[in-house]
Amino acid sequence: MKKKVLIIVSIFTIAINLPFTGNAQNPIIQTNYTADPAPMVYNDTVFLYTSHDEDDAVGFKMKNWLLYTSTDMVNWTDHGVVASLKDFKWVSSDNGAWAPQCIRRNNKFYMYCPVPNGLGIGVLVSDSPYGPFKDPIGKPLIKNSLDDIDPTVFIDDDGQAYLYWGNPNLYYVKLNEDMVSYSGEIVNVPTKPANYQEGPWFWKRNGRYYLAYASTCCPEGIGYAMSNSPTGPWKYKGMIMDGDRRSSGNHPGIIDYKGHSYVFGFNYAISQRTMSKHYERRSICLENFTYNADGSIKKLPFWSTTGVKQLGTINPYNRIEAETMAFSEGLKTESSTEWERNTSWDQGKKIADRFYVSSIHNGDYIKVQGVNFSKGATSVDVSVASLYGGKIEIHTDKINGPIMGTVNINISGEGDVWKTISAPVKNIHGVHDLYFVFRGEKELFYFDWWKFQ
Numbered sequence: 001m002k003k004k005v006l007i008i009v010s011i012f013t014i015a016i017n018l019p020f021t022g023n024a025q026n027p028i029i030q031t032n033y034t035a036d037p038a039p040m041v042y043n044d045t046v047f048l049y050t051s052h053d054e055d056d057a058v059g060f061k062m063k064n065w066l067l068y069t070s071t072d073m074v075n076w077t078d079h080g081v082v083a084s085l086k087d088f089k090w091v092s093s094d095n096g097a098w099a100p101q102c103i104r105r106n107n108k109f110y111m112y113c114p115v116p117n118g119l120g121i122g123v124l125v126s127d128s129p130y131g132p133f134k135d136p137i138g139k140p141l142i143k144n145s146l147d148d149i150d151p152t153v154f155i156d157d158d159g160q161a162y163l164y165w166g167n168p169n170l171y172y173v174k175l176n177e178d179m180v181s182y183s184g185e186i187v188n189v190p191t192k193p194a195n196y197q198e199g200p201w202f203w204k205r206n207g208r209y210y211l212a213y214a215s216t217c218c219p220e221g222i223g224y225a226m227s228n229s230p231t232g233p234w235k236y237k238g239m240i241m242d243g244d245r246r247s248s249g250n251h252p253g254i255i256d257y258k259g260h261s262y263v264f265g266f267n268y269a270i271s272q273r274t275m276s277k278h279y280e281r282r283s284i285c286l287e288n289f290t291y292n293a294d295g296s297i298k299k300l301p302f303w304s305t306t307g308v309k310q311l312g313t314i315n316p317y318n319r320i321e322a323e324t325m326a327f328s329e330g331l332k333t334e335s336s337t338e339w340e341r342n343t344s345w346d347q348g349k350k351i352a353d354r355f356y357v358s359s360i361h362n363g364d365y366i367k368v369q370g371v372n373f374s375k376g377a378t379s380v381d382v383s384v385a386s387l388y389g390g391k392i393e394i395h396t397d398k399i400n401g402p403i404m405g406t407v408n409i410n411i412s413g414e415g416d417v418w419k420t421i422s423a424p425v426k427n428i429h430g431v432h433d434l435y436f437v438f439r440g441e442k443e444l445f446y447f448d449w450w451k452f453q
Contacts, residue, residue: 025307025369027269027283028076030328032066033057035282036099036150036199037253037264040129046070046257047129048264049082049102049111053281060280062097065113067130073262073286074310074369078323078333080355083111083133088122090139091115099150099199099251102129103179105161109133110179112151112163115140120148121165123180136180144171144186150251154202154230162230164211167198172231193225194236199251204230208295212240212252212263219243220250222265224297237296240289241265244302246272249282258311263289267303313372313431316452322357322366322383326433330364331357334446354418357447362390365399366436373452376427377404383448385418386411390440392447394425396432404428409445418448425452 027034033053040047048068054061064084068076085097096116103110111124111133120140124133142148142165151165153175161175163182170189173182199214209230215223221243225234240252240263247267254263264286271281285303292298314320323333336354357366382392389412394404405425438444 025074025326026285026287026303026305027267028286028307029068029078029284030270030325031078031323031331031333033271033281034066034284035249035266036251037266037284038099038101039253039255039262039264040102040104041255041257042104042129044071046073046255047102048076048253048284049100050284051097051099052081055281057280060098061095063094064097065100065111072310072312072314072370073257073260073308075314075324075326077321078355079130080333080335082131083113083124085115087124087133088113088115088135091119091122093117101152101253103153103155103161104129105155105177105179108179110153112141112153114149114151114165118146118148119143121151121163125180141180141182142173142186145169147171150199152200152202154204156204156230160230162202164200164202166200168196170196170200187231189232189234191233193223193234195223196225201252201254202230203254205256205291206295210254212254214250214252215239216243218248219245220248222250222252222263226295239299240297241300241302246302247282248278260308260311261289261291262308263287263300265303269303269305310370313370314368316371316373316377316434317375319449319451320368321355321449322436322447323355324368325366326369327367328365330359330361331366332359334358354448356385358443360390360438360444360447361442362438362440362444364438367399368434368436370431371434372431373429376429377425377452378427379422379453380405380407380425380450381420381422381453382407382450383418383420384409385415385446385448386413387415387445388412388440388442390438390444393437393439395435395437396428398433399435399437401435402426404434409440415446422453 034050036051038049050066064081067079067082070076093116098114100113109126120143123141126133147166147169155161164172170192173186195215197214201212209227212224214220222240250265266282270283290298392407395401407423
């Protein structure tokens with residue numbers, strides 16, 4: 001008889017116990033410490049690649065890169081580790097996975113990653129933005145100096161690709177069409193834009209070239225420069241955001257999406273709320289910004305707590321991954337692989353990879369914003385693997401709002417067995433925020449997905 005078993009292959013993220021903050025959306029990720037945002041728009045979806053401060057980091061302790069996606073800029077789906085330093089066989093260190101950027105070309109996805117100990121900048125490639133990513137050249141793409149960090153990549157309208165990087169110097173090189181080699185010499189920009197520090201982000205809009213960067217130190221704000229050429233000269237235009245004592249560092253990532261312009265960066269809001277001493281445990285934030293008629297950028301205040309407005313709504317009649325959330329408290333996410341075991345010594349056929357919410361305790365919650373009950377609702381299905389059991393209260397519009405329904409998970413001790421449990425709900429219509437509030441004792445269960453009928 002074949003038996004299904006669950007083997008945990010990796011665990012990442014942290015439990016963060018924050019007070020309830022109402023409609024607050026910044027920082028946009030609460031289940032991990034994240035930094036160095038690198039957004040990419042593909043197939044009408046924002047793919048947000050990030051570096052990752054480990055939950056016990058004192059200084060910079062960074063081993064891998066994470067991925068989040070969104071189609072509404074408010075609810076973000078956690079996809080876990082998308083690449084790590086282990087993907088570079090020529091790198092022996094397991095610490096130093098700093099700021100990356102990913103770009104699409106010729107139906108492949110290229111991720112440019114600084115590697116530790118002055119080894120340079122590596123490149124990984126995948127057929128999918130979700131990975132897996134592999135090293136196509138087995139050596140650094142860039143090995144120029146100890147300044148080889150913070151790569152940013154851009155492909156111009158004529159097909160020429162450029163890679164900029166550096167701290168405290170600023171360099172660029174022209175990439176070949178294969179995106180894993182370059183032609184010509186590495187250029188040390190002779191006149192850096194004013195206040196350039198690190199973390200460049202290169203883009204083009206309406207025929208104008210832009211370079212945003214972490215500006216001044218410390219604390220770092222976000223400055224920017226403009227040029228009529230992809231290779232400069234660069235003219236300093238001012239600050240997108242001034243430095244602030246609430247965040248010693250910063251690192252911009254900038255995109256246009258669905259008619260809006262967005263800047264990503266980070267602060268230390270979560271760690272500052274929970275720790276009396278400063279550690280390098282950062283959290284990504286997001287704001288709208290606007291351009292003036294001459295292409296210059298209107299200056300923003302420091303990162304707000306309210307974040308940005310939602311674009312669109314969530315369809316509750318589709319399967320929604322539990323790790324899709326606008327805000328959360330006290331939760332982790334985990335990855336596992338499920339196998340169909342044939343014998344005691346043969347793990348058998350791989351059934352599926354799962355990514356799910358874990359470390360669920362009494363009072364923890366997930367907020368999903370803007371759920372559109374256009375057809376009403378009669379019941380809800382949830383996929384869980386129970387540990388000690390418990391229940392999920394589904395509140396509408398507020399964490400202590402009306403209870404739409406309660407899912408009772410009356411089984412325990414089956415953490416390797418996934419079951420779909422259904423429960424009746426009150427029929428509601430219109431757009432509502434949902435709060436999945438967890439009740440019970442000890443660690444309750446794992447939570448994979450939900451869907452309304």
